[in-house]
Amino acid sequence: MEYTVSNRMSTIKGSAIREIFKYAADPEVISLAGGNPAPELFPAEALAQIANEMLTKQPTLSLQYGVTEGYTPLREAIKERLKRVENIGKENDDVLVLSGGQQGLDLSTKLLVNEGDTVIVEEPSFIGALNAFRAYGANLAGVPMDSDGMNIEALEKVIAENKNVKVIYTIPTFQNPMGTTMSIEKHKALYDVAKKNGIIIIEDNPYGELTFDGTKMPTIKSMDEDGIVIYCGSFSKILAPGLRIGFMCADKAITAKVTVAKQVTDVHTPMITQLMAYEFLKRYDIDGLIVKMRENYAHKCKTMLDAMEKYFPKGITYTRPGGGLFIWCDLGNGIDTLELSKKGIEQKVVYVPGNTFMVDMNKPCSALRLNYSTMSDERIVEGIKRLGKIFTDAVEAAK
């Protein structure tokens, strides 16, 4: 039988990135393509002990159905931590536990965006977000990025030119894929533009705590007096991604409806993973763990940047992130990094071509994303060395 796919899902193409990740699964391949946190920092022993204890002493709580909003003590702990670390949480805000940060994007879109409505995105932006929006038939409109975040003039132009703009999606701090951070001035400008135009901001902040020198950027949500910011957070990058625990902080009018949307999507997030996150927050020093992650990633980022300085061709540009997991590198010269990735695969090194992060994925792109959090120092250097050769040849050939 022939299947007719819904209009909304027909907008997502099977992407080249899945092909690349197939190669990345080969242990011989040096993958600079992923966004996996360093597994050596997972507090596995603590989580093993918690899981064992909860399942033994609280079997019904751990294994029976839970409420859609999330385990109440975990919601309270997240609220408390958001207030303390990010100064987030107004009178009218509420927190929901979600099945990973991705679910915050999925449910917000489900709730707010009709097919054909416009969602404004940074360009480049996180592929998982772009596809979450596409999967509801949203019209994506990209705003070019300056080194300090969205170009605000371009943003206003995009709003004027598009109908039914419902959402602006941003990753202000240590952006994926660029690694850049939005300035405080732009936080304010973006907020004002959204408010003036009656547009909801989805602020995605999975990397904000992974700051190399300890400087914390304020969030847009912390200045949200009008209840227009949906803040999406996650434990994936500060505890462990396999738990799939994310959260949302937003105005109660929004969280109440997102709860209904979540109920019909997955009923609730698993209890044992919520209990693991909650008890870890209660008993252990997550702030101390995050400090270790910062040091680890700062070191690995420097290792990669040093190797890039040494092996990459001169005249190309790349970002120097203050935190997070990614470096964005532009080879320029009309080079198609998707095409070039095949040479990487031959040399057993993979990255994500820049076109993946664009609204129009079919347009060739000279930029690419590099990840430094997953591989060892040695493999980072070896990977960059191999890419250096490929990129040097490509730049030479393009001249």
Add this chain to the structure above:
Amino acid sequence: MEYTVSNRMSTIKGSAIREIFKYAADPEVISLAGGNPAPELFPAEALAQIANEMLTKQPTLSLQYGVTEGYTPLREAIKERLKRVENIGKENDDVLVLSGGQQGLDLSTKLLVNEGDTVIVEEPSFIGALNAFRAYGANLAGVPMDSDGMNIEALEKVIAENKNVKVIYTIPTFQNPMGTTMSIEKHKALYDVAKKNGIIIIEDNPYGELTFDGTKMPTIKSMDEDGIVIYCGSFSKILAPGLRIGFMCADKAITAKVTVAKQVTDVHTPMITQLMAYEFLKRYDIDGLIVKMRENYAHKCKTMLDAMEKYFPKGITYTRPGGGLFIWCDLGNGIDTLELSKKGIEQKVVYVPGNTFMVDMNKPCSALRLNYSTMSDERIVEGIKRLGKIFTDAVEAAK
């Protein structure tokens, strides 16, 4: 700021059932409203030991990102079990691990149903399914139930009368909320009607193994030569619902696209809960556990039916399930069981009014759903006794 909710989500009303469940949370209240499995049967010790061991010995596997399709050994184990227990699995079928059975309904709809397309449902049917369909703006068309499943003549009429029928949703065995089971003849007839009209069947089978006398009904999927049946299963009722592990078996052309839909929804199902399900299947006797559940529910169902026989007014009708979790009771006499549920709340006993399970929830309904799996024998009898008084008064008053 005013929020504009998407058309799709505006079709779901905050339902009376949520109000009822608020009362059910009070430990003094006898809840015959839920669908919770008996917690005393959760294999908590085994799962505690598995979780502890996996997190200790396989920390990266347990805590790192996993693949969207699900943990491969778990997919294989589910495939093997589906073949052995249900005779399901053709050459072209594949299995995906999902975040609970509900996600199978959500993602199937996301993939197949445009806003305004018709989804045909049994009437009454599972509220979680109805709302999953509503949340994509589906046009719901109900088919009345006979004691042996959907009325096939009515089904054909509904197909003829509705445009763009994409899906027929059915719970053939121990239906929620009716507790009734579709005959083998109707399996065949339903399949033929769907095939002839190019409609996909979503077969939801969370209760099929909970057969009181051990008789296993065949599934529609087991006769699916054309790849038109999406089979949704779950470990919620045969292991533990808090794990949120479900699965789907469908033609590879469908599972490939559902994988893309899942990736943008929650990336993947948590690793530790998948490992718990897999290792439990591998090391323990889940078939033996299910036998215990069958015995437990058969006993509780009989306890409830005996009490109903004793305390309920004569002349009303109710189903006598061969398995599953629910009894459907019709008071007739134009009684509105939603209105009547308030008297139950006063007497600290709650059920789910029948209107909840209908396409048009606003129409008064004289039927209601009773659950026997959660409460103790004593509370079941006491609850039915209290309801008996309320129902007897109502039937008397209505005469």
